[in-house]
Amino acid sequence: MSADAELTGLSLIGGQPGDRHDESFRAYHPTDGRGLDPFYFSASDFEVDEAVKIAAAAAPVLAASSGAERTVLLRAMADGVDAAADALVERAHLETALPRPRLTGEVARTSNQLRLFATVVAEGSWVMARIDTADSGRTPPKPDIRSMLRPLGPVAVFGASNFPIAFSVAGGDTASALAAGNPVIVKAHPAHPGTSELAGRVLTRAIESCGFPAGTFSLLFDAGTRVGSALVRHPLMRAVGFTGSFKGGRALMDLAASRAQPIPVYAEMGSANPVFILPRALRERGESLAAGLHASFTLGAGQFCTKPGLVFLDTPEAPFLAKLRSLTANDPGFALLSSAIAKTFGKGLQERSVLQTAEGQRQGAGFAAHAALQETDYAAFAVSPALHQELFGPSTLLITNTNREQMFAAARALEGHLTATILGTEEDLREYAELISILETKVGRVIFNGFPTGVEVTHAMVHGGPYPATSDGRSTSVGSQAILRFARPVCYQNLPQDALPAELKDDNPRKILRLWNGAWQTP
Numbered sequence: 001m002s003a004d005a006e007l008t009g010l011s012l013i014g015g016q017p018g019d020r021h022d023e024s025f026r027a028y029h030p031t032d033g034r035g036l037d038p039f040y041f042s043a044s045d046f047e048v049d050e051a052v053k054i055a056a057a058a059a060p061v062l063a064a065s066s067g068a069e070r071t072v073l074l075r076a077m078a079d080g081v082d083a084a085a086d087a088l089v090e091r092a093h094l095e096t097a098l099p100r101p102r103l104t105g106e107v108a109r110t111s112n113q114l115r116l117f118a119t120v121v122a123e124g125s126w127v128m129a130r131i132d133t134a135d136s137g138r139t140p141p142k143p144d145i146r147s148m149l150r151p152l153g154p155v156a157v158f159g160a161s162n163f164p165i166a167f168s169v170a171g172g173d174t175a176s177a178l179a180a181g182n183p184v185i186v187k188a189h190p191a192h193p194g195t196s197e198l199a200g201r202v203l204t205r206a207i208e209s210c211g212f213p214a215g216t217f218s219l220l221f222d223a224g225t226r227v228g229s230a231l232v233r234h235p236l237m238r239a240v241g242f243t244g245s246f247k248g249g250r251a252l253m254d255l256a257a258s259r260a261q262p263i264p265v266y267a268e269m270g271s272a273n274p275v276f277i278l279p280r281a282l283r284e285r286g287e288s289l290a291a292g293l294h295a296s297f298t299l300g301a302g303q304f305c306t307k308p309g310l311v312f313l314d315t316p317e318a319p320f321l322a323k324l325r326s327l328t329a330n331d332p333g334f335a336l337l338s339s340a341i342a343k344t345f346g347k348g349l350q351e352r353s354v355l356q357t358a359e360g361q362r363q364g365a366g367f368a369a370h371a372a373l374q375e376t377d378y379a380a381f382a383v384s385p386a387l388h389q390e391l392f393g394p395s396t397l398l399i400t401n402t403n404r405e406q407m408f409a410a411a412r413a414l415e416g417h418l419t420a421t422i423l424g425t426e427e428d429l430r431e432y433a434e435l436i437s438i439l440e441t442k443v444g445r446v447i448f449n450g451f452p453t454g455v456e457v458t459h460a461m462v463h464g465g466p467y468p469a470t471s472d473g474r475s476t477s478v479g480s481q482a483i484l485r486f487a488r489p490v491c492y493q494n495l496p497q498d499a500l501p502a503e504l505k506d507d508n509p510r511k512i513l514r515l516w517n518g519a520w521q522t523p
């Protein structure tokens with residue numbers, strides 16, 4: 001039986017199917033716009049409440065689980081994702097039109113992410129245990145003080161449209177929240193409900209087979225904002241993970257802040273990912289920079305949060321411009337992820353008062369778009385705030401005639417972004433060293449001689465950045481540090497050894513790295 005034939009269109013509430021309701025929606029195939037079966041039923045208010053209540057009931061069980069137990073769960077989830085790879089790729093291809101090789105890569109990224117967090121919690125030092133022992137001889141006597149990170153409770157995750165597997169139901173937010181010991185309720189993105197259902201079933205099976213409570217995970221469908229808003233408003237929810245538009249992220253931040261008990265929202269929103277091309281590099285390897293830039297801004301039809309959308313350079317050399325324009329003009333058409341994204345992209349291109357110097361083809365009946373190269377100069381850019389914003393899709397904006405001082409001024413005027421890239425020779429970089437110190441205050445990742453698309457999932461990665469790139473610039477949504485978003489420090493003062501969490505007992509039974517009276521101690 002094909003994976004599609006197995007799809008039910010129903011939410012998964014702690015592993016149990018939700019009901020069929022009046023409100024329903026379906027996914028669309030982006031290349032021809034045809035509706036895909038089955039219809040998906042939006043969760044009712046009762047089902048949202050039920051999912052949150054069972055999550056809240058599961059929260060203490062997860063919080064009491066050991067790192068070793070959660071490692072087993074995360075590994076079972078990873079194995080399940082790998083085993084479902086073919087079905088996930090086929091359905092995601094239908095719902096997003098993203099190429100199969102890209103989606104196959106996303107499956108591997110998803111299971112690797114789950115395994116990365118499994119390794120992090122197996123090792124255990126992520127809890128940042130600190131121990132300051134008592135000193136009864138001091139006046140006044142110093143108490144015994146110990147602290148570590150503990151989970152928050154039920155976390156709402158909003159799946160991203162542009163990473164239907166790796167940043168959706170079984171993606172980074174879910175993996176990091178579960179790893180920290182929190183139950184998760186995912187609000188599926190309505191553009192890929194079938195992929196979401198398949199991934200949701202994988203997670204549910206792993207939870208059942210590892211003996212975790214059913215409330216550990218639920219998956220809710222909706223094609224509007226009712227379910228997501230109800231989740232964030234629910235008094236038993238404790239945190240939110242989101243990837244999407246600035247408008248959506250900001251709405252959820254405001255909703256969370258207006259609760260009687262506000263909760264943290266980790267929203268990864270828009271970013272235009274500025275690129276600075278320095279003069280020697282432009283002269284010496286203009287054509288190869290043009291090829292790299294073109295590949296980066298059209299990757300995934302330009303629907304990457306790290307797409308380079310603003311490119312600052314001085315007077316461009318002819319080979320660079322000629323190459324970039326010709327590559328763009330020869331681009332085949334693209335199918336964007338949703339009709340809303342295609343509409344916003346088309347409108348955004350038209351509304352910008354800049355020159356469109358190259359335009360690719362536009363093919364297909366669905367959510368079709370053409371690649372676009374737009375150009376303006378620094379003087380015009382500096383007085384046009386609208387040009388500074390992200391435009392999601394296969395386009396980039398060259399800002400020419402930007403001299404050294406203007407590059408510094410442009411960098412200082414930036415809002416928060418996820419990344420900033422410097423393309424230059426080492427001599428260039430010495431001359432423009434100030435750029436690095438400005439950019440590190442504006443972004444989460446500074447890149448030298450590379451392109452911002454492509455985000456490694458590692459321990460040191462930072463995929464974040466000051467507002468408005470994210471809701472909280474102290475965090476990352478990619479890499480093992482993402483786990484820190486879903487935990488908070490708890491201090492235990494004068495507790496007897498028996499009552500302390502294992503991580504804080506004198507004999508260090510978990511064998512983790514700890515700060516003991518101010519000195520780091522390895523087990």
Ligand code: NAP
Pocket residue numbers: 158159160161162187188189190222223224225226228229243244245246247248249251252268269270271304305306340341344390391392
């Ligand atoms: P979106 O419109 O922000 O939606 C993301 C998710 O959040 C969806 O599940 C959506 O639900 C939900 N949502 C949005 N506003 C909400 C609200 N006020 N209350 C409750 N839930 C809400 O993002 P998208 O559909 O993925 O793409 C739209 C635009 O987002 C793109 O054109 C692009 O500009 C931006 N985007 C940015 C990134 C990035 O990484 N920077 C990634 C993807 C998209 P419903 O759809 O059911 O309403």
